[in-house]
Amino acid sequence: MRFTWFNLMPWPYLPDDFREKNRSVWVDIPSKLYDPKKGHFVYHQYMDQLEYAETLGFDGIGCNEHHQNGYGLMPSPNLIAAGLARRTSRAAICVIGNSIAGYNPPIRVAEEFAMLDVISGGRLVAGFPVGTPMDTNFCYGQIPALTRDKYKEAHDLIMKAWAEDEPFAFDGKYNQLRWVNCWPKPIQQPHPPIYIPGGGSIETWDFCLDYDYNYSYLSFYGYLRGKSLLEGYWDRVAKRGKDDSPYRAAFAQIICVADTDAEAEELYAEHCLYFFNRCLHVFPPFADPPGYRTVNTIKYGALSQLRLEAQKLMANLTWKQLVDERFIIAGSPETVRQQLEECITGLRIGHLFCLLHTGNMPDWKTRHSTKLFAEKVMPHLRNLWPTFKDDHRWWIQPMEDRLHPEEMQPGAEKPGQEWR
């Protein structure tokens, strides 16, 4: 079982009346709510936490891409990943991922991911989301009905750019490039592990299975709600005749660990409620532009009016509800261990994205929860998939003799001396 410490990087200063005064945390959030000087401290704190997670033995550290979003401060996750690559040397750097339908030309992603893989010594996990409609359609202007087609083309271009050794011409519908010649190339061959984060489109399952990519269901609503979707995925895996390695699937889960269940509520309730009440307050039409979801997905899943109901639910959530309905997994190490075991085996996932920073949680609480998780929970969940312990198909293959830049003091080797 693998664990990645993941930070969405929420803006922690949304006002108490954010929900009443604003219609959406995403797309048209008032930019005056952002304070760049506070942002300076926020970025460093969040990146420090990711680096701290590596020292505690997490397998990966993760970031993702969102635009114009109050709960995601990473329009470019690659910049964060570049910083992490210079201050870590062991953990996988999971960029989950770049919304490739929005990049023009998408060869940029092939180049930047290759750079990250090279700088990190082969530790990149490369995520290719279709992109949320908020990001890809409303912020980045892509046509909803053509997004999936454009995504597919961008994927084909990137994978070919990594695979080919000679310059080639790419005559795409959305991208015409006479000279594709990816430089640099990634260390990991044939390519870094590919993760496809999905929000629930059933077309994504077949896409993952066509190429044997990891399917990552990134939900904030917990494993009870995630179950039916992952069951659908595993049905599809079986129908396609693929093996059922749990490493084919990953899941994101908000987790809060304290010494006791009561202490968990005392320490973390306000921050989790901040996340659900303010950070998930999205104007419903931004979540469902016509054409983004196929008719099959709409029929399979909930209608958008259910999203409206979900919005209403968010407004009045309590800690008890969050915990009882397993939106979050919170409590003593033993409580968290039990529930996570249920989550991991129930969903059949080999990789858990642990959301251990939530909402406006201060640094010390985040570290407290993270440390307890690493020391008292994680070790007990390591061997949940003994028959697949040698399955590394969806994992990084770093260079053995890579540098450990975080151990080098700047100036220690007197750079520049040789020029004198």
Place this chain on the structure above:
Amino acid sequence: MKSRTIETKKGTRCRVLEAGSGVPLVFFHGAGGLLADNPFLDQLAARYQVFAPELPGYGESSGEELLEDMLDFTLHGWDVVSALGLTKPHLVGHSMGGMIVAEMAAIAPSDLARLVLVDAAGLWIEEHPIPDIFALLPDQLVELLFQDAVKGQALLTGGVDFSDMEAFKEFYLGQQRRLAMAGKILFPIPNRRVSKRLYRVTAPTLILWGQADRLIVPAYAQRWASLIPNAVVELVPDAGHMLPYEQPQALVGAVSRFLG
């Protein structure tokens, strides 16, 4: 009106409403499609041979995957005219349909008689940004489309009872399909640069606009008139963006006076 299904050379299948006799007139609907009742078409059929094709992705028309960009939509318009066997018809387009017929008139200026644009999409004026129709709650959409929102709501939903979950679901899926198609030429900004091509239009053109259009305000009527060589503007009082449905008689009167 009668309806039949035609197949275009490209392979789309389109339902076409038709009625009347006389000079042919082809009406291109807006992003919401034809409604359950279209009295202005019935009235136009008293003077003209009226055809109202439904775009693929709307109602029973299919083949939407074959049409992806503005040129596809424009040529599809002419493919429909060919499939109907018409020569030099009048072209009338409302909203998104106006955008399509304006492109048709620019690309093949000799192939139509006269052109009528009704509250047409297709231009963008920085001082008058058009609201994002893809990011609206249903009641907000109705407010923008109709001068009278209460009557508008009833017209738009065709009397569907939304407390009936199945009926709602069907309407919702239909609306998603329609707007997914419309988004190919309207998202994120309903401007595919027809303004660069309008100098080519030779057909005498009527720009008809609802005085109370809150979606595409009447300033756009003047902009169309300044770009099309031989155009006149007529504003219709007590009409919003859905002018054909809010003031059918005014539309029929203006169109008949213009086409003769």
